[in-house]
Amino acid sequence: MSKKTLNKTNLTALGADALAELLLDVTKGNAAQQRRLRMELSASAGTADVAGDIRKRFATLRRSTGYVSWRKKGAFARELSDLIGLIRTSVAPDDPGEAFDLLWSFLQLAPSIYERCDDSSGTIGSVMSDAMEHVSGLAPMLTTDCRALAERVFEALQDNGYGEFDGAIPALAEALGSDGLARLKDLAQAVEAEPLSEADLARYDFVDDPEHQRELAQEARNRSACMILQAAADLEGDVDAYMARYSAKQLTFHTIAPDVAARLLAAGRANEALQIVEGALTQDRRTVFDTPELTQVRVECLDALDRGDSASEVLWEEFCQTLRVDCLRQYLRRLPDFEDIEAEDRAKSVALAHPDIMMALTFFLEWPDMRSAASLIEIRFAELDGNAYYILNPAAAALDGDYPLAATLARRALILDTLDNKRSKRYGHAATHLAECDASDGQINDYQTHLPHAKFLETLRYAHPRKSAFWSRV
Structure with missing residues (x-):
């Protein structure tokens, strides 16, 4: 190894005095x-x-x-x-x-x-x-005295606006012990028992209904206390106390139900866990609040109840809707030998026909199946979302070489979206994509129904002649 290589051995050989001078020089300013x-x-x-x-x-x-x-x-x-x-x-x-x-x-x-x-x-x-x-x-x-520590944790959680102390109770569980937890619970319950102050109500004075105003104010005032009691219940393994902190309506929320169901399942109460999950599923199935965790805990509940066939049906249904790779992998693992190959082909057909082409492209990239990703782009090019650069950029890079036409089409979608929607901050990227399309042109023997590169470039110049900020980069 060269004596000029920057490593610990070579630097140590310089000696303490030389290194001290070097550090002072390097850190100056x-x-x-x-x-x-x-x-x-x-x-x-x-x-x-x-x-x-x-x-x-x-x-x-x-x-x-x-x-x-x-x-x-x-x-x-x-x-x-x-x-x-x-x-x-x-x-x-x-x-x-x-x-x-x-x-x-x-x-x-x-x-x-x-x-x-x-x-x-x-x-x-x-x-x-x-x-x-x-x-x-x-x-x-x-x-530290466990009761004093509990009071310190309680005080910190009252002013926890950025969530920096969210994990304090489980982190300090061993130091708190049963006495510290008991003190925390007493402090939290005392807060919940206090009547609402005028200041608590004033935060929601824009609410016309007095009863609803009180509900909102009480929920806000008790939020930290509720978190403390839930964390304490968790540490004590008291699932019922943990659940009691939520209303019946909250237990149907897709952000809460998986958490509660998982705890019931761990306590050996699979039937109750499944009821919680099914309660959440009575809401709109595909919402922005839906979580993969809800599907996962539902599958685990069904398995715990020896309903493996139903669990497989859930995984297949979830895959068909979301094209989630993890769901398909779990589904295939449950099938007998040789049946998984046929099922995988069926899954790919579902993905190719999925109404959301970007979701389908993401699936093929993650699976991975570059041949199907290329076919999807070549057949359904007009549906590509050129604004989804976080999908199309890696797709083009992955398809380069073996599937130059698909890579070029992915880049064309990016270029067209940039120019059609006047995304001037992306003109430099669009010019780079166009150069990449030009570089791939010699590798493409058949553009199928798509315009050859020269014709595509001609249509761009005709459609966007005045975008000098773009053309100056080309």
Whole structure:
């Protein structure tokens, strides 16, 4: 191996003095990296020093108000992650209690952090989840009074606007113990027993019906208490107490029913679990609130009741509607040898004829079956949604080489959608797609019923002669 290769062995050979000078030079002008170095120096000085410096950094983060742009968000998230890593490696081994306090303080920073950046990608949320995971790892080593810990958790859950403390109760279950859980339940039940205040009602003063106004206000006021009681019931294995937190109507929601049914099933109450699932299915079957989990738990209920044939029917019906790969795989696994081949061919015929061509294309890409994906595009080209670049881009890349006509048609759909709908921000991508179509032209011997590349280019110039921002890129 070359002595110039950047690896630990070669860098160590430079010596401590050379590396120190190099680090000072590399981090010059980079505040984040300089903070990291100072933290590492504190860590070498001892637990108390590094904990103190971490708290100082937390104080700075709490006071900061400047917006973190998307360009800087990655570096910001790495710094936050480094702080958690420092707590885990330099504080937790010697002082678990101090490490817990630091992680808890970090989670309390969530509102000020989220208010400073757009976390639609979930980058910051992942860091918060890591912090809670480390809290869970520390729980067995904590010596905090369980009732005091319960009160601390309860207080945090009252102001949990970004969900940073959602997993606190299961994470700290071992440290809370039965006494801590009992204290949490007492606090939550006390909240539910309190009469509604004028401020609670004022939040819903736009509601005309006084009774409905009270219902909404009570549900909002009791939301945290309800979560606490459900989490406690879960830890105690009390399915009935968990279910009792939901109204009969809520138990029909597709976001709630699978969760409740799964708990009943785990408790050996398959009949009741199936009733919950069927109650949810009485609602509109295909809604935006439908979840694959509902189908999965329904299948598990039927299997637990020795109704395997019915479970297979459910899987086939779900596949025919949604073309979900996991449903078809489960269905095929249940069939006797050799019958699965015929069933797979039947499933592909269903997909080829499915009214939603983008759903069908997604299925063939995931299965995978590139031949069928190509046939689908070639036969039903006019139905392609050119705005679905997240499907058509990977489809074109996967079809390149073996199926150049289908790849070209997928790219044409993207180009046409971009130009027809004046999506000027995508003109650069459209020009690239057109160049890719040109490159594939020599590989296509038969365009079938579709326009040859030269003719397609001619129609584009005729239809969009004034889109100079596009043509200048071609």
